Amino acid sequence: MQISITTKSLQEWSGAVLLVGVLEEELQNQLKQIGLDCDHEIEQKLKINNFNAKREETTTLQLFSEKNEKLILVGLGTKKDLSLNYLRKAIANAIRGCISFNGSLGIFIPWEELNSAVTAEEIAIAARLSLYKDETYRSKPEPRSLPTKIQLIGISKETNYSEINVSSVCEGVELARELVNAPANHLTPSKLADIATNITQGSKLDLKILDKEACIELGMGAYIAVSQGSDLDPKFIHLTFRPQGEIKKRIAIIGKGLTFDSGGYNLKVGAAQIDLMKFDMGGSAAVLGAAKAISKIEPNSIEVHFIVASCENMINGSAIHPGDIVKASNGMTIEINNTDAEGRLTLADALVYACKLKPDALVDLATLTGACVIALGDEMAGLWSNNDQLAKKLKNSADTVGEGLWRMPLQKTYREGLKSLLADIKNTGPRAGGSITAALFLEEFIDKSIPWAHIDIAGTVWSEKDKGLNAAGATGYGVRSLVNWICKLNEE
Numbered sequence: 001m002q003i004s005i006t007t008k009s010l011q012e013w014s015g016a017v018l019l020v021g022v023l024e025e026e027l028q029n030q031l032k033q034i035g036l037d038c039d040h041e042i043e044q045k046l047k048i049n050n051f052n053a054k055r056e057e058t059t060t061l062q063l064f065s066e067k068n069e070k071l072i073l074v075g076l077g078t079k080k081d082l083s084l085n086y087l088r089k090a091i092a093n094a095i096r097g098c099i100s101f102n103g104s105l106g107i108f109i110p111w112e113e114l115n116s117a118v119t120a121e122e123i124a125i126a127a128r129l130s131l132y133k134d135e136t137y138r139s140k141p142e143p144r145s146l147p148t149k150i151q152l153i154g155i156s157k158e159t160n161y162s163e164i165n166v167s168s169v170c171e172g173v174e175l176a177r178e179l180v181n182a183p184a185n186h187l188t189p190s191k192l193a194d195i196a197t198n199i200t201q202g203s204k205l206d207l208k209i210l211d212k213e214a215c216i217e218l219g220m221g222a223y224i225a226v227s228q229g230s231d232l233d234p235k236f237i238h239l240t241f242r243p244q245g246e247i248k249k250r251i252a253i254i255g256k257g258l259t260f261d262s263g264g265y266n267l268k269v270g271a272a273q274i275d276l277m278k279f280d281m282g283g284s285a286a287v288l289g290a291a292k293a294i295s296k297i298e299p300n301s302i303e304v305h306f307i308v309a310s311c312e313n314m315i316n317g318s319a320i321h322p323g324d325i326v327k328a329s330n331g332m333t334i335e336i337n338n339t340d341a342e343g344r345l346t347l348a349d350a351l352v353y354a355c356k357l358k359p360d361a362l363v364d365l366a367t368l369t370g371a372c373v374i375a376l377g378d379e380m381a382g383l384w385s386n387n388d389q390l391a392k393k394l395k396n397s398a399d400t401v402g403e404g405l406w407r408m409p410l411q412k413t414y415r416e417g418l419k420s421l422l423a424d425i426k427n428t429g430p431r432a433g434g435s436i437t438a439a440l441f442l443e444e445f446i447d448k449s450i451p452w453a454h455i456d457i458a459g460t461v462w463s464e465k466d467k468g469l470n471a472a473g474a475t476g477y478g479v480r481s482l483v484n485w486i487c488k489l490n491e492e
């Protein structure tokens, strides 16, 4: 669905549902603006609904005017406390709460900042993503009426708003959500490769899919070891976006792509939520979602590589045993003391592969550790980086789009926990600081001269309930930050 802006004022706009953000100090004034001032009945209703325009307050009124049928009032609190972060969540929650639309939706927010393209686009993205619901697997989807169109009302005509940016980012996030929600019997490594192939069709993206033999040829012993316990073949996916004209920067993003993680012989038991481990390809979903968005936005002068080493972590007779020693494509030998720390094994070979492309920056996203969920919960991903500038830029992008991101330390002294008796390194350190040793493990496989960042999205990939922009289930976390970061590289 396209979301547009209009210079029409609140009084001029008419449609099915009008959503108005109301400032506490402006409540009476704004009601007047909407034309509700002398309507005693409405005032009564607001009183009954206890609506004072404070934060977290929302009320819906049925109107019988000729212009609009329904009015949603969203409390914004006081003007001085207003932030984009609060706004996008409040608007998303209000739209999701309004179950029936039968026409257009207009959104009016009394905030001058909305005349900046970034802010207007962010609100538009929030509005659209709030309507997302995955009905793919229901035989009879619940009937739902969506708005026929959405407009941001009262935006200055100077605002440089881009509908393409909004729809591309949303399509990217929606794809990522769809992929993460997809169960492991529907989304296999081959299917993921097919989807990657589809994204390249009719776009400027180049496609390369390496099969098992090609990966063995490249010496990817760590990645192949994880895949060997499954009846399904691994698929190594590499998409490239090459802009026309001069290339100023080359970057690579890698996503963990485990379409299922049983844990292997260190099987996930008890509270480990094995049934949720279809989401263990959330990193790859973010990468492919970003690829889709970037292929539509077509930013200038940035070459982007999108890389996924996809497979399943399963337990057939050929599966790795705990204690196996394998060799990664940089020549390092790894003792697999825990088969459930499989993501880092697949990423190891993907990182080596990506470094050979000599990128100016390298970012990986992975549902890597339960420890990260314990540390940061489901609203904050962890960020580790060997480069302060890169970390700052990623954090900046995450802040702009409202995805929680928190920098964590690459505590070098913990590297000791990965020492192996027999091999160069083992894949699992002590329980304490488990996300940090995971990051330190990854660092062993990069070219140290390349700015690198690792984002652990184990907590943020999934939402237990409807919350802000997220519907319960897959969040599509990462797409919005990545796209923002990539597009801004241009401005440097």
Ligand code: BES
Residues within 6 Å of the ligand: 261, 263, 280, 338, 340, 341, 342, 343, 367, 368, 369, 370, 371, 373, 428, 429, 434, 458, 459
């Ligand atoms: N995919 C999991 C991480 C995970 C756990 C993501 C819970 C989301 C929720 C990963 O492959 C894993 O199993 N990690 C282990 C590592 C451990 C064996 C060192 C973990 O976190 O328990």
Ligand code: MG
Residues within 6 Å of the ligand: 261, 263, 339, 340, 341, 342, 343
């Ligand atoms: Mg695991």
Ligand code: ZN
Residues within 6 Å of the ligand: 258, 261, 280, 340, 342, 343, 367, 368
């Ligand atoms: Zn995993």
